[in-house]
């Protein structure tokens with residue numbers, strides 16, 4: 001599986017489990033760079049849902065001191081661990097990310113989770129875990145596809161971000177991605 005192109009691997013996982021995989025193709029480089037843009041050199045980053053590593057690769061370029069990746073799919077977790085031995089890959093649900101960074105908080109959490117298909121309570125549990133894992137000055141980034149911004153699950157994500165962070169901003173549309181997407185940047189965790 002390691003030698004297959006990323007697009008083929010993710011498509012195959014999508015066919016196996018479309019809801020959990022959440023995308024038929026990996027994120028484009030431009031979107032991955034915007035997502036990774038909040039990762040400070042020498043800091044700790046937690047990546048949620050690395051998949052085949054499209055965002056992982058761009059995070060590596062920012063030279064974090066510690067990079068934890070939480071991936072629920074064991075085949076994809078093995079692939080990322082084999083390709084990037086310096087990344088601490090944890091095969092787990094992102095809602096349990098606290099256990100993955102038990103010995104410290106993260107300067108950045110970078111998510112490409114398929115939020116829109118997570119049930120309401122799972123969205124909330126995962127967002128609480130993100131909030132609790134972030135350092136006070138940390139930044140959480142995640143994306144949403146532009147064509148789906150008005151669907152209820154996407155609105156729920158935006159509302160949940162506003163409830164969980166004092167400072168939420170939205171990037172310009174990344175038109176170079178298929179499909180085009182925006183990146184949310186959330187800072188100053190509330191209520192912990």
Ligand SMILES: C[S@@+](CC[C@H](N)C(=O)[O-])C[C@H]1O[C@@H](n2cnc3c(N)ncnc32)[C@H](O)[C@@H]1O
Nearest residue numbers: 022023026027049050051054072073093094112
């Ligand atoms: C849309 S794909 C993104 C893959 C890659 N990061 C990219 O941008 O191309 C979502 C990834 O999140 C993983 N995933 C879905 N639900 C998850 C969960 N609850 N916890 C951890 N990973 C999850 C999927 O297995 C998949 O690898």
